[in-house]
Every structure is written in C-alpha cells, then in structure tokens.
Amino acid sequence: MKKKHAELAEVFNADESMTDWHDETLWWIRQKRDRSAHNIPEWEQLRQWASDIKAHTLSNLDYYLEEFERNAIANGIKVHWARDAAEHNAIIAGIIRENGVSRVVKSKSMLTEECHLNDHLKDLGIEVVDTDLGERIVQLRDEPPSHIVLPAIHLKKEEVSKTFHQKLGTELGNHDPVYLTSAARDHLRERFIEAELAITGVNFAVANTGEFVVCTNEGNADMGAHLAKVHIAAMGIEKLIPSQKHLGVFTRLLARSATGQPITAYTSHFRTPARGRAIHIVLVDNGRSRLLGQEDFRNSLKCIRCGACFNTCPVYRRSGGHSYHTAIAGPIGSILSPNLDLKANADLPFASTLCGSCSNVCPVKINIHEQLWKWRQVIADKKQFGLFKRLSMRVTATVLSSPFVYRITGRMARWVLRNWPAMINRKSINPWYKQREMPEAPKESFREWYVKNGQL
C-alpha cells in the first residue's frame, strides 16, 4: 500500500535541519508575499473581485466554454476536449504522432503532471523535456515536483549540483547557483532548438477573445512555443475568465501571491497561430465537472495555482511536497486529490490543523480549511477508516453524550494518570508521549470543585 502523509512526513522530519531550511525558505516567500500584498490598499477588494468573477464564470461554465471554443476556432486554434487524463494523454500523443515528431519541450503545466503525460509519452518512445529550471531538475532526478510554483524547493543547491554533475557533466562540487543555472540554460537551449513541438499550460483563457495567457518568469514557455512548429496548450476547464477586462484582477493577484513579485516577468497572450504554424488547445475535465456539481467543493475550482497556500501552510512547510503523494500537494491539493481518488487520498484532508491560514492568503478566497473539514465528513461517511478508529469514535461519542458516563470516565482517566502513569506513558502506544509529557491530572475536576466551593 502507498505510504500515507503522516509516515512520509515523519521521514521528512528525520533530518531536522533540512526541515528547518525548507520551512524558513518558504516562510521567506510568504513574507515577500505579505509585503507586496500589503502594499496594495485595495488588496482585499481585489481578492473579492477575483472570487466573484470566478464564481460567476463557474456558474455559467458551459456558456463560457462554448464561447471560448467558438472564438478560438475563429482565431485558427484547434480545440480538443478531454474527459479524463487518459483522453488528454491520447489526444496529445495523437497530435505529436500526426506531426511525426519525436522530441518535445514542455513548460508550466501542472495539468500534464496531474495526467501523468510524461510517463505516457515516454512509453510511446517520445522524448519530453521539461524546460522550467525547477521542473528540469526534478525530471533529471526522476522525481515529481514538490510544489506547483517552486517544483524543486525541496532541494538545496548542493543536491542540484550533484544531479547536474551526474546528468549534465558539470563540475563536481561546484554549487555556485550562477554556474549551475547557466549550465542548465546551455543544456536547455539545445533542447529548444531541436524541439519540433512545444507543450505549455494555460494560466487564463479569455472567453470573449478566444485567447489564452501563460505567465512565466523564465520565458521558456515563449521560447518553446515560438521555436516549435506546433504548440499544444493543455488547460483545465476551470481556467476560463469571461473577458479581457477581468484579466488584470488576476494578473495583479497571481505573482504577488506566488512569490511577492508585482507581476510575472512574462505574461504571454496566444491568440492566432503564425503562418505555417499550428496551435492546439486541449480542454480537460478530469473530475472538474464532478467538483462543480458539489456545492461544498465547487469553490476549489477557483484556484489559480499561485501556491500561496503551500507557502503559508505550517504543515506543508514541515512535511514537504512529496509527503502528499499526489501531483498537487499542499492545502489545495488535499482538496482536489480526494476528488480524483478518494481511497488513495483519504489521508490528505487530515494533513492539516485547520488553522485557516491558507484560506486567508488565497487570492481567490477559497474556503480551503472548511473544505478540508467537509472532506473529512465525506471520508468518515464512506467508511474510509479502519475499524479501530470507527469503534473508538463511537465509544467517545457514547461517553460524551452521557454526563454521568463522562464524569466516571474522566475520574478514572485522572486516577490512572496520577497513580499508574506507566500505563499511559509508553511511547509505543501513546504518540502524544513520544516527545511530550502528559498534562498533570488534578485530584478534582472543575465540576467537583464547583459543587463543593462554587455556590457559597
């Protein structure tokens, strides 16, 4: 069976200094986000607008999708629809084959991660090169990204240097980030020139113009799309906004929330293919319409994948992206993943203290922590827990429902703790006690005190 979040997080925590480093790096980004968000007086208003625009779009999604399709086709873009990951992969593989291509560059797409496109193409003998620096690093290591915006944030530069030495032949022990980056750049330049086809993600698709927008800092999406003859854009159906005038709200929020930058270095609009070139767009559902149909979880489709909820999440910072064992980690991933596979991801809504910081940073005001709470109810209802947990919860409920039983149990528990602590203070059976002392058990409960002293 797949390892669960708690186990994987424990492994991550075994190296405490690494955990500290991960925590501090992401906290630093959260602080940059705070500074840039707090510099804009209308910040909270912007969040509200973004949330409202998304709510409106989602409740008219069929209309806007059709409008987008019409306009995109009129612009010369070829539009495809994919129900699920398998269809998405098959469509993309089909386009690659039609064009007789064997080398592909890819950039900025968590959706293709979600659909495991790389594995699919590899099986077909097609070489895919991820061109974002972070993505390329994890790809060379045969690992999934650990963060949607900062895919290699779990790695220190020493680690990257080792990987580059092994895979790209850079100097052993040279950890200089400038040296490493320029080595990656040279390596990627060659791939860009060789590539005949480029795949990118989509940040926003504009229904009334039929264009789509890709936001990057490295310019690699543009480089890929401009050099290759064919550009395939893979897009979740929730990425739509009604019209260009709404775009500014989101571009102001996106980079600030993600990294604290005022705007991404490149905000590229793709509308019409150049002469002799082709643009395809694949509109992917993969469980999204199922979320749309559930009021409790619909809001999660507002997500613009800025990653702010990751950076602020005290659990994510101390457990790392891989502990979430899904393409999209962090708080939002813990909402989206149970929708894709409830059984495999039933642990994720519990990988949270429900502190609510995620909902506060979210630029589109998704009630993330409330949705985590709601998933927990669904998971319990669908009996995704072991018998022991279900029984112990039943016993607890019985104890707490009866004042009399509650008092007796409380008294017994205090007695055991006072007189027979060894019974409870065992690290093997009591996870609390592993690294923490138990609270002291007083002789009297408050109620007992009150009955004697309270009503003088």
Place this chain on the structure above:
Amino acid sequence: MPSMKVGLFVPCYIDQFYPQVAIATLQLLQKLGCDVVVPLEQTCCGQPLANSGFSKLTKGCEKNFVANFAGVDYVVAPSGSCVLHIKEHLPDGKSPSLSTHIRSTIYELTEFLTDVLKVEKLEAYFPYKVGFHNSCHGQRGLGLSSMTELNMPGFSKPAMLLGMVDGIQVQLPERQDECCGFGGTFCVFEEAVSVKMGKDRIREHQSNEVDVITGCDVSCLMHLEGLLKRQGSKIRVMHIAEILNCQ
C-alpha cells in the same frame, strides 16, 4: 449595569485536566458583575468527533449542550476553538430557535470581555514577561485579533486585555500567528509534524526569554506545555483567564 445571566461552558478537557482555568474564568466573570451559572450536566461540544470526520456522531453531545445552555443570555467559554465549533457547526436539531440563540450568543472569554462587557480596566497584577500565543481558531475563526495574511488594521482583543494588567510585559513571537500544531487529533495522528510545529513555536518564546506562555486556548497550551516539560524548560504555560484574574 444590569446583571446578565452568563452560562459558563467548561470544555471537557479543561474540566478534567485544567480546573484552575475554569475557576479563574468563573471568578473573573463574577468580579465583572456577571451572574454566572454553571450547568452541571455539561460535557463536550463535540468538536473532537466532528474534526475527525464524525460529525454524524455528535448528536448526543449537541442535544446535551442545548439542554444545558438553553436558559442563559450568553454562553462564555475559555476556549476559542470550542466556541468556534459551536458557532459554526451546532445544528438546529429539534430546537431550532434555541440553537440559533446559542450560536449567536456564544462567546470566547476575551471577546466577551471586550465586545459585550466592554471592559476598560482590570484589577490585575502579574509581574512577569509573558509570551502570547495566538490560537488559530480564536484568531482566524472568531477574529479575536488581526491576521498577518490579511491587509487589515492591526488589533488584538486578548492583547488589549493583557495591557490592562499591572506589571506585565507582553511579548509576541516573531511569527505572530503561526499555528502551534496541536490541531485536535492531528497532534497524535501527525505526531512528527505536530511536534516540530510546537518545538518551533516554543523556540521563539524561548529566545524572547519569557517566563510564561499564555493564550486563549488551553489545548494549544497543553501541547506546548508537554514539549516544554519534556525539554526541562522553566517556562510555564497559563491560560489568559488565570493572568487576568491574578491579583
């Protein structure tokens, strides 16, 4: 001031393990002129079950809660987390009007003191350096203080009250409102992360050389206390009611 009838809600684990917190809350409210009743058949708000996904099993707790607190003007508890649970999740059950009344008149202690009683001065003396821990459910859920994520003017109801205490020196940690990692059953099912979060929290207070860590939720404090004790630290934890009631 006309005397108002306040039902004191003592969360189950406070009743059993931290009676001094409930005593301090009771005395403080009485000192401030409230007519405090302590329903003797109260147990638990049901939050531990609901947060674990078993909200379907909380009917008994809820029925009992409503029966105990039906006749009061306000329900007050020294726990932001339990109050938030009742406010957000107490269903209407068989007595919709009673439930609505409870949901809209239940208060965490410090918000009751500042918003309802509008306390402006306290007879309290506590000559120590105190680190304040903002508990998430109180802070973000009930809005007891401003939150660092939001672009909003700064305020803090608990800090305002602590400011009325003579001799006290209050110190916020650098990460003002980061979660301590308690999180109900999270603290046992996600032991490793929970402990790491708690350790990071106390480290900041330790570097501020505080004598006491306080807050509005005993659950967080219990977790921090467990870690402090294991480390052999001299820092004590106290609920804010104990400090506000100290003379």
